[in-house]
Amino acid sequence: MTGAGAGTGGAQAGSRRDPGRRRALLEAADRVIQREGPEASMAAIAAEAGISKPILYRHFGDKSGLYQALAERHTRKLVEGIREEFSRVGSVRARTRSTIETYLATISANLHLYRFLMHRASAEDAATHSAMSTMIRGVSRELAEVMIADAGMTGPAERTRAYVWGHAVVGMVQTAGDWWLDHADEVPREAVVDGLADLILDGLPAVAAEGRVLELFRE
Template sequence: MTATGAARAGSRRDPDRRRALLEAADRVIQREGPEASMAAIAAEARISKPILYRHFGDKSGLYQALAERHTRRLVEGIRAEFSGAGSARARVRATIDTYLALISADLNLYRFLMHRASAEDAATHSVMSTMSRGVSRELAEVMIAENERADRTRAFVWGHAVVGMVQSAGDWWLDHAGEVPREAVVDALADLILAGLPAASPDPVEVFRE
């Protein structure tokens, strides 16, 4: 059995211990930021670094576990908004606002996963990319479901473009949050999305149901 396989087997035997270690990692990253060390995480959990790695296989395994833990929360938070009831503008605004609220609430964790862990570890980068693609795909499916004449290819292009745009704008806003209100970013992005998508459509039918 590989080290990663052994770690997964161990986590199945003791999920509470694995969760406690991830919570220790969360605390250190929230306190120290993207530069948080594995040694500091092990010290927070009151174990040695080799034992920490043993639970996850290696550093990559710990990074992936953290990525999966937090992307799941993020996806669940925004999925409910853009798949819910209400006008197009209300849903778009709520989805963007929820995303910005979540990443700013756990700013150090977000930067750790998006910048440090994703840069250091290809598997973690894949987890984060899979999350973005999944949200993009769901957004496209919402557009298709609400417009029976929607062009599927365009819907998927738009879905990925919108998610990429919101992520990029969100990264910018995190660096300017003290001077730019979140509501201003939400309104600007909602205006761009709701004006841009119908204008780009070859069909006059609205992209989203109002």
């Protein structure tokens, strides 16, 4: 344990001195995971980088450190893409469709990495699971705040509803995306985008008590 702790400190210091080396190691990990799938081993990643496994761990502290670095690297890109699409000027329907499209396109283009981070790494490592959960909650919260601003959901009950919906929508899209990845050969991505957009924009407004709130969602 003492050696691992010392390695963690050295990894952090080394990363600050040579971010290019750290980036190269993460790119090696990306290549192996994309090639071999979510079961890619640490030994294979080290070999791809041309180093031994202990040296790989030294750069990140331990396997958990590598997992978290990969999670931060890829979830940041995904979240930035989602934010960019949903913050565009246009109707809520157009923005919703483009945001869902961006999410599905990103996870399908990086299928092995997505499954590695969302399933394997999160299952193996509590810190990575926490980091991924925090990211998902953050996106949910941002979506709720957009609902509040765009639909005028300013009352306490309406704000609560917006936060409930924000978390429900993100969870629904994530779960539907997982299902679609297993059926992508049979189900066109556009069908999933349309189905989710219809459910979000027509299904949720139908349960609203105030009809005035959700006319915006039918643009």
